[in-house]
Amino acid sequence: MSGQTERKGQFRVHLHKQQLVFSAAHFITFDGNICERLHGHNYGVRAEVCGTLDENRYVIDFIAFRDALADIVGRLDHHVLLPRSHPAIRVTEQEREVTAVFEDRRWIFPREDCIILPVINTTAEEIAQWIARQLRGALRPRVGDALNWLEVGVDENNGQWGICRIDW
Numbered sequence: 001m002s003g004q005t006e007r008k009g010q011f012r013v014h015l016h017k018q019q020l021v022f023s024a025a026h027f028i029t030f031d032g033n034i035c036e037r038l039h040g041h042n043y044g045v046r047a048e049v050c051g052t053l054d055e056n057r058y059v060i061d062f063i064a065f066r067d068a069l070a071d072i073v074g075r076l077d078h079h080v081l082l083p084r085s086h087p088a089i090r091v092t093e094q095e096r097e098v099t100a101v102f103e104d105r106r107w108i109f110p111r112e113d114c115i116i117l118p119v120i121n122t123t124a125e126e127i128a129q130w131i132a133r134q135l136r137g138a139l140r141p142r143v144g145d146a147l148n149w150l151e152v153g154v155d156e157n158n159g160q161w162g163i164c165r166i167d168w
Contacts, residue, residue, distance in 0.1 A: 008052060010148070013059045015066055016046035022077035024115075026122040029088060035102045038080075043127070044155035045073050047135060051147040051168075060143060068138040072131055079115045081122045091116055124162025128154040132166045140168075 025040040047069050051059045082091050082100055090101045098114040100107045119126040132152040147168040153161045 010050055011053055011059045012048055012050045013062070013065065014046070014048045015062070015069060017066065020045045020069060020073050022073050024076055024079050024081050026081040028121045028123055029086065029102065033103070035105060038107065041156045045069065045131065046153045048151045049147050050149050054146060060147070064139065064142055069135055072134045072138065076115060080109050080113055081127070082114055082116045083119050083122050084116050085118060085120045124154040124156045124160070125164060128152045128162045129164040129166070132164050136166065136168065
């Protein structure tokens with residue numbers, strides 16, 4: 001078997017490290033008109049990529065992969081996560097504060113304490129998709145088109161994972 005044929009195989013790199021965690025507050029809606037109380041989680045994050053081996057015989061540089069993901073996770077740490085695109089939650093930003101309104105409920109937060117995500121609901125699944133897109137954007141300049149897909153999992157409660165796989 002030639003070296004070129006061997007490089008055509010599919011390989012995966014899985015990244016799941018203890019330091020890939022963030023603490024954040026959120027609330028979600030469900031069943032149309034039910035809104036949870038504001039609460040927090042210690043989220044865990046893992047990521048996986050699939051591709052062929054490069055000239056160095058690896059799919060991706062572990063350090064670059066880890067550091068890019070850690071940077072994204074760090075941006076979420078100790079923030080209130082709010083949805084920008086929810087049809088029933090109105091989020092408005094002012095210079096010093098953010099207001100979120102759902103029906104007769106209203107929350108006001110300091111602006112620097114909030115991350116407003118381009119999602120409909122701040123579920124683990126949508127957070128995973130947002131992280132995956134951010135990670136792909138951060139790694140693509142270094143990796144190019146060498147990967148097939150990227151998968152990110154977000155654990156919000158010790159074994160309750162929301163997972164999103166996106167094409168590279």
